[in-house]
Amino acid sequence: MSVQSPVGNLAHEKEINAGSASLAVNLRTNPAWHSFANKVFNQDEPVTTKQMLDGAKLSNWNITLEPVSDLLPANYDSVGENFLVTRNDPYNDGKKNVLSVVGSRYKEVQNEDLFAFADNIHDGNPDVYWESAGSLKNGRLVYGSLSVPRTMILDPNGANDETKLYLIVYTSHDGSVAVQSAITPVRVMCQNTLNLAMRKAKQSFKIRHTQTVDGKIAAAREALGLTFNYMDEFEKQAQELFALEVNNAKFSEIINKMYPKPEKDSKGSIKKWENKIITIDDLYNAPHNANIRNTAWGVVNTLTERLDYHRTARKAGDSLMAGASGFDPVVTAEKNKIVKQVLSLAK
Numbered sequence: 001m002s003v004q005s006p007v008g009n010l011a012h013e014k015e016i017n018a019g020s021a022s023l024a025v026n027l028r029t030n031p032a033w034h035s036f037a038n039k040v041f042n043q044d045e046p047v048t049t050k051q052m053l054d055g056a057k058l059s060n061w062n063i064t065l066e067p068v069s070d071l072l073p074a075n076y077d078s079v080g081e082n083f084l085v086t087r088n089d090p091y092n093d094g095k096k097n098v099l100s101v102v103g104s105r106y107k108e109v110q111n112e113d114l115f116a117f118a119d120n121i122h123d124g125n126p127d128v129y130w131e132s133a134g135s136l137k138n139g140r141l142v143y144g145s146l147s148v149p150r151t152m153i154l155d156p157n158g159a160n161d162e163t164k165l166y167l168i169v170y171t172s173h174d175g176s177v178a179v180q181s182a183i184t185p186v187r188v189m190c191q192n193t194l195n196l197a198m199r200k201a202k203q204s205f206k207i208r209h210t211q212t213v214d215g216k217i218a219a220a221r222e223a224l225g226l227t228f229n230y231m232d233e234f235e236k237q238a239q240e241l242f243a244l245e246v247n248n249a250k251f252s253e254i255i256n257k258m259y260p261k262p263e264k265d266s267k268g269s270i271k272k273w274e275n276k277i278i279t280i281d282d283l284y285n286a287p288h289n290a291n292i293r294n295t296a297w298g299v300v301n302t303l304t305e306r307l308d309y310h311r312t313a314r315k316a317g318d319s320l321m322a323g324a325s326g327f328d329p330v331v332t333a334e335k336n337k338i339v340k341q342v343l344s345l346a347k
Contacts, residue, residue: 019091023134024055038134047130049115056133057090058111058142063173065108068101080104085173087139099140100174109171109179111142118144118169121181125149131166141177143170145184152185152235154242159291162188163238165231178206183230189288192304194234194335237339244296244346254299254345255280258338279310296346303338307331 016023016038024039026047039055041047053059065083072078081104089095115133122128133144150165163185171179182205185194246254259276262269284293284302292298308331 020138021134021136022057022090023132024052024057025132026052026130049119049130052130052133052144053111053115056135056144058115058133058135059090061087061090061111061139063087063099063108063110065102065106087173090139097139099138102175106175108173114142114169114171114179115144117179118146118167118181121169122146122148122167128167140174141170141172143168145169148183150231152231152238154238154292154297159242161242161292161297163194164188180206185231185234187301189291192301192308194301194304238297241297241300241339241343241346242292242295244343246294246296246299246346248294250346251284251294251299254342257345258303258341276306279306283310296342299342299346300339303342304335307334307338 023037024041025037026041026043026045038057041051041055050059064086066086068082068084069078071084082101083104083106084098085100085102085106085108086096086098089097127149128146131145131147135142146167146169148165148167152163152165154161154163166184166186167181168184169179169181171177186192187194255277259273259280261273265271280302283289283305284298289298289302289305292301311331
């Protein structure tokens with residue numbers, strides 16, 4: 001996989017350098033962001049689950065629930081039963097971090113248990129291997145991705161456009177995200193995370209933080225359909241998009257309908273719109289999209305690439321890296337909206 005978006009990568013690099021995110025990657029497929037990861041494993045190096053956890057600074061966090069009432073002054077009464085979610089600071093020995101405050105029904109999940117959950121889902125398949133792992137949002141979100149032996153190639157004798165399949169596991173340590181595993185396609189040339197909703201195939205499996213991970217393996221395997229039902233449906237939609245021809249005039253028409261020029265220049269809105277349109281046009285005409293240009297598939301990948309690597313943060317604390325990794329529900333919803341709009345406008 002190649003890194004094609006240096007501007008977006010710079011934003012993600014800042015998150016890692018600031019300590020609000022951590023990352024370990026396996027160079028087997030030259031993943032995005034490898035140039036500034038905390039740990040990079042060589043291409044031919046076998047990587048165990050423990051090594052990936054260690055490299056991503058996810059080991060031995062010892063997620064603990066500490067009663068808030070124990071920390072209150074003597075003249076304070078606690079109305080409800082609340083707990084601090086704490087971890088051992090992976091960067092400073094002897095220091096602890098408070099990740100959140102939760103209620104009594106919350107069940108903590110250790111990072112090691114999350115990764116063991118992933119190992120059990122694929123049941124030791126030697127063709128499945130760890131691709132990346134890390135944390136986001138100052139440790140509140142933790143994830144790992146495994147490369148799955150399934151590839152989609154559009155037009156093998158022409159465009160030869162490759163999309164690989166990954167098994168993603170992730171959870172939060174603040175109750176905002178359940179323990180989840182998901183099947184996620186990623187286009188190789190530009191690293192677009194194409195976790196699109198398919199009507200006929202389930203993409204993800206969730207375990208609420210009021211439940212335990214134990215005993216959920218069989219259900220997760222069944223729900224995720226590692227028989228590749230999701231990828232079958234995804235490929236049908238990709239083929240439909242690739243078959244739709246989009247000339248330059250049609251491309252301009254689609255973009256202007258999806259992102260119309262503001263009627264009034266409020267707070268620099270026209271300049272922001274112009275910059276967005278220029279970015280979209282540059283990405284659409286970039287070398288890594290040359291093989292799918294003039295197709296609706298090319299339009300979809302251009303617009304998802306902008307979301308993954310070139311958007312601005314919506315608010316303080318918004319992790320651009322989380323959006324590019326497929327963990328931001330707002331960004332994921334926007335990608336699904338893009339597919340529907342492009343399909344409608346390109347026909």
